[in-house]
Amino acid sequence: MSQTGSNKDVSQESLPSEQATAHDGAVTTADNPFADPGLPPHQHRVQDIDERAAKRSERTIALLFVVSMLATIGFIASYVIFPIDKIVYVFPFGHVSALNFALGLTLGVALFCIGAGAVHWARTLMSDVEVADDRHPIAAEPEVKAKVLADFRQGAAESGFGRRKLIRNTMFGAMAMVPLSGVVLLRDLGPLPEDKLRHTLWGKGKLLVNQNTNEPLRPEDIPVGSLTFAKPDGLADDDHDFQKEIAKAALMIVRIEPEDIKDKRELDWSHEGIVAYSRICTHVGCPVTLYEQSTHHVLCPCHQSTFDLSDGARVIFGPAGHPLPQLRIGVNEDGYLEALGDFAEPVGPSFWERG
Numbered sequence: 001m002s003q004t005g006s007n008k009d010v011s012q013e014s015l016p017s018e019q020a021t022a023h024d025g026a027v028t029t030a031d032n033p034f035a036d037p038g039l040p041p042h043q044h045r046v047q048d049i050d051e052r053a054a055k056r057s058e059r060t061i062a063l064l065f066v067v068s069m070l071a072t073i074g075f076i077a078s079y080v081i082f083p084i085d086k087i088v089y090v091f092p093f094g095h096v097s098a099l100n101f102a103l104g105l106t107l108g109v110a111l112f113c114i115g116a117g118a119v120h121w122a123r124t125l126m127s128d129v130e131v132a133d134d135r136h137p138i139a140a141e142p143e144v145k146a147k148v149l150a151d152f153r154q155g156a157a158e159s160g161f162g163r164r165k166l167i168r169n170t171m172f173g174a175m176a177m178v179p180l181s182g183v184v185l186l187r188d189l190g191p192l193p194e195d196k197l198r199h200t201l202w203g204k205g206k207l208l209v210n211q212n213t214n215e216p217l218r219p220e221d222i223p224v225g226s227l228t229f230a231k232p233d234g235l236a237d238d239d240h241d242f243q244k245e246i247a248k249a250a251l252m253i254v255r256i257e258p259e260d261i262k263d264k265r266e267l268d269w270s271h272e273g274i275v276a277y278s279r280i281c282t283h284v285g286c287p288v289t290l291y292e293q294s295t296h297h298v299l300c301p302c303h304q305s306t307f308d309l310s311d312g313a314r315v316i317f318g319p320a321g322h323p324l325p326q327l328r329i330g331v332n333e334d335g336y337l338e339a340l341g342d343f344a345e346p347v348g349p350s351f352w353e354r355g
């Protein structure tokens with residue numbers, strides 16, 4: 001590709017003579033280690049001298065752009081054709097969402113072909129004559145330098161900067177101390193959360209309480225197909241820490257026919273098909289609210305992350321990076337649903353990355 005932006009093009013005719021100087025050894029690094037080696041001779045590409053090769057390149061480039069257009073059409077078609085819950089096996093990725101895979105593949109091909117076409121065009125058909133741009137001295141003229149220096153000295157003398165040492169030194173002290181205010185403000189970033197984000201109010205024996213009625217839940221309160229929101233027993237809506245605690249402990253409970261539960265751990269951690277999952281989306285923490293009975297999918301309304309509650313709350317669509325954490329539950333001797341411990345992993349967004 002032509003390197004433009006120069007003021008001085010090196011003409012085709014001048015190149016051989018400059019090159020000859022370099023190659024003839026008239027000025028060599030032995031004579032002058034800083035000798036200008038000049039530009040290498042311009043090598044014609046096959047496309048520069050063979051019109052048929054140029055045509056071939058032109059067709060290749062056009063083909064890449066056409067493939068990009070087709071891939072874009074494929075992207076739109078995939079969006080329409082594939083249902084969001086269709087899972088396919090793709091080597092070597094394993095089981096993936098057909099929709100996500102098709103969208104990613106077609107968009108990738110579309111962008112790649114545009115890039116490849118542009119690069120191929122630049123490398124084979126656009127001008128590749130090198131040009132040189134001499135660097136000009138950037139130092140000011142001696143008169144300008146002298147004038148600036150004189151002005152500075154005059155200003156310093158008139159300000160009394162050198163004479164009034166008390167003012168000067170206290171000014172330096174004041175300027176040195178000002179940044180300390182910023183250092184103190186860093187304290188507002190704390191206190192450090194330590195491991196508070198890793199734990200919620202859930203623990204062994206904590207009853208699951210209906211968040212709307214404030215009544216402890218029994219298995220018979222959870223019919224198949226319903227979605228119930230729950231909180232830990234003892235957390236009242238008017239508690240000082242309610243918002244802080246419910247932001248970590250919010251729970252959703254659904255009942256699924258046990259034979260429909262695909263994930264073995266999920267089944268072990270459920271009670272007669274009743275499963276309890278964190279409501280806090282693992283993308284950026286919105287509450288997951290929408291439940292589709294027939295598919296057992298829950299949807300986060302913020303960015304449409306979709307989780308399959310019959311398969312360990314696996315992410316089947318959207319930007320969330322992790323399944324929703326499951327709470328292990330059972331029934332106490334009075335017949336109420338209770339937690340059998342805290343969540344096994346931190347709830348909410350990206351806590352895995354926080355270590």
Ligand code: FES
Nearest residue numbers: 281283284300303
């Ligand atoms: S917060 Fe749930 S998808 Fe973004």
